[in-house]
Amino acid sequence: MVNIRSLDPSASPLDYYGWELRRLREEAGLSQQQVGDIVFCSASLIGQIETAKKVPTRKFSEQLDAALMTGGAFTRLVGLVLKSQLPAWFQPYAEMEAKAACIYSFQAQLVDGLLQTPDYARAVLGARTVDDLDTKVAARMERQRILDRASPPLVWVVMSEAVLHQEIGGRAVMRNQLAHLLAMQEREWLKIQILPFAAGAHAGLPGSFNLLRFEDDPDIVYTEDFVQGHMTADPAAIREGSLRYDHLQAAAFSVEESAALIARVMEERYGDQPAPDGRALA
Numbered sequence: 001m002v003n004i005r006s007l008d009p010s011a012s013p014l015d016y017y018g019w020e021l022r023r024l025r026e027e028a029g030l031s032q033q034q035v036g037d038i039v040f041c042s043a044s045l046i047g048q049i050e051t052a053k054k055v056p057t058r059k060f061s062e063q064l065d066a067a068l069m070t071g072g073a074f075t076r077l078v079g080l081v082l083k084s085q086l087p088a089w090f091q092p093y094a095e096m097e098a099k100a101a102c103i104y105s106f107q108a109q110l111v112d113g114l115l116q117t118p119d120y121a122r123a124v125l126g127a128r129t130v131d132d133l134d135t136k137v138a139a140r141m142e143r144q145r146i147l148d149r150a151s152p153p154l155v156w157v158v159m160s161e162a163v164l165h166q167e168i169g170g171r172a173v174m175r176n177q178l179a180h181l182l183a184m185q186e187r188e189w190l191k192i193q194i195l196p197f198a199a200g201a202h203a204g205l206p207g208s209f210n211l212l213r214f215e216d217d218p219d220i221v222y223t224e225d226f227v228q229g230h231m232t233a234d235p236a237a238i239r240e241g242s243l244r245y246d247h248l249q250a251a252a253f254s255v256e257e258s259a260a261l262i263a264r265v266m267e268e269r270y271g272d273q274p275a276p277d278g279r280a281l282a
Helices: 013-027 032-039 043-050 058-068 073-083 091-099 118-125 133-148 161-165 171-184 235-251 255-270
Strands: 102-107 154-160 190-195 209-213 220-224 229-232
Touching: 013 043, 013 058, 013 073, 032 043, 032 058, 058 073, 073 091, 073 133, 091 133, 091 209, 091 229, 102 235, 118 133, 118 171, 154 161, 154 235, 161 190, 161 255, 171 190, 171 255, 190 235, 190 255, 209 235, 220 235
Parallel strands: 102 154, 154 190
Antiparallel strands: 102 209, 209 220, 220 229
């Protein structure tokens, strides 16, 4: 096992978190087992976090702050830790997303990451590999905290109707995901439009993309492939992205019509259905 004293606290947010936990625990005169008993986990988990072998959760951090009376230090720090677990190529975008005043998203295949439920995100992120899946899901959920700020960004999402029918994670997961979209739609600064199949050829055929707008900085357009993401503030790209998004919004159902479609698909495709013996299938 790596000796905690050999860790460089400046190496990463995770290393700093583990280094600080060990330091403050020892200052308090507590063993790993004693801290584990207080926060309802094993001494082994405390050791893994202290040696940067395990990524802490937000709940663990809140309990740790209460146990060590740190004034919320670990709760503040865990946000940086979780963001550092995002793919390296995605982190610059996540940082800009958190600063944006307006986020405009077109999604051709999946629910936007800011609107995914934990179970839906788990199914998406685990489609190819289940390595570190809990950490990946936690990092995605951490991104969503910008939606609960006192002054959240305006978020406008246009999604292909195909997103509603692509069954990700099973029927129960999809039903909960669509219910979550309807609940989020109630926020006045968050709008969702569905681009219907009937739209035919449309401006989003090249693929999903996001537009970020800022109070004082240049706009950004973001696209990604299966290898990495691409951000640009090139004026020509911004004009093209803005024009395409305007066309997509015009071709999509209204916000109210979109909510009705989401609710209808949720009930008709993912609602309870009777089994051959008459029992309900979830």
